[in-house]
Amino acid sequence: MNPLIKKFKEYGTIPKKIEEELIKSIRSKTKQKGEFFLKSGQIVSSLFLIETGLVRSYYIKDDREINSWFGFENVILGAVYPLFYSQPATENIQFLETSTYHYISSEDLNNLYNKYQEMNTIGRKMAEEYCVILEQRISSLQTESAEQRYNSLLTFQPGAIQRISLGHIASYLGISQETLSRIRRK
Template sequence: MNPLIQQLKKYGTMSSEVEHDLYSKITRIVKQKNDFFLKKGQINSSLFVIEKGLVRGFFLRNDKEINSWFGKEDELIGSILPFYAKKTSFENIQFLEDTVLYSITTENLAEIYMRYPEFNAVGRKIAEFLCEFLEERIISLQTENAEDRYRSLITKNPDIFRRINLGHIASYLGVTQETLSRIRSRF
């Protein structure tokens, strides 16, 4: 089954007509390590799921890359501002591994919502999930120290250190690589 349809089904039921229509609008994309899905200033309003591979979201501050999130297999991914508000992206989305993904544009998804109003419940559930994810990240950044954020990261993503370099992880946690090494030595 198409990985994107499989993920969408986690947010609600869909008729065979909706599934068939979605299938015709989803694109399979193959990207190489270090390729970009989105760069700051672009509008790429797509929702996607990775079948195999890994991405990171990051932005630049004072010419320094700041990692804001990582995405891996079987997760719905997209840049919020372009997807929901049709605004240019503040972030970059870059592939950390050779990646196979399945993508649908906002326009195609909106067409499905118009044609099948019952499918809007799935879209609402996705938006709720994204709000929850973002609020948890904000709370983490504002209330937890680096060690707590590290503990949370390895609890939720135990294989992350095999797949993502320490520089990217340190940036995500908001610490230097040296501080990350000290934190890791305590665990």
């Protein structure tokens, strides 16, 4: 079964008729390390799931890259502005490893939402989950120490340290590499 369809099924029931339409709408690609899913200013309105690999999302501020999230296997991802509003992305999404992913265009997804209540419910549940993740990230940045944020990353993504450069992790945590090194020594 396609990994994206399998993930959708975690949010609700998908009758055979809908699954057949999803199969026709979902595409798959493999990108090499360093390639981009999208760059700031582009409109790539697709929801995607990584089967194997890893991505990062980052912004550029004062010629500095600021990592906002990492996308691991079996998580639904996308850039909000292009996906929901057909507006240019404000972020960059770059592959940190050679990655195979499966994606569906927002147009196809919206057609399925409009046509099938089951898909509309799945979309709502995904959006709710995304809101919770954003709320947790905001709370973490506002209320936790750098060490607590680092430990949370290790708890929720134990393989992150082996797969992501320390520079990217420091940027994600909002600290310098030197501070990250001190935290890691503890």
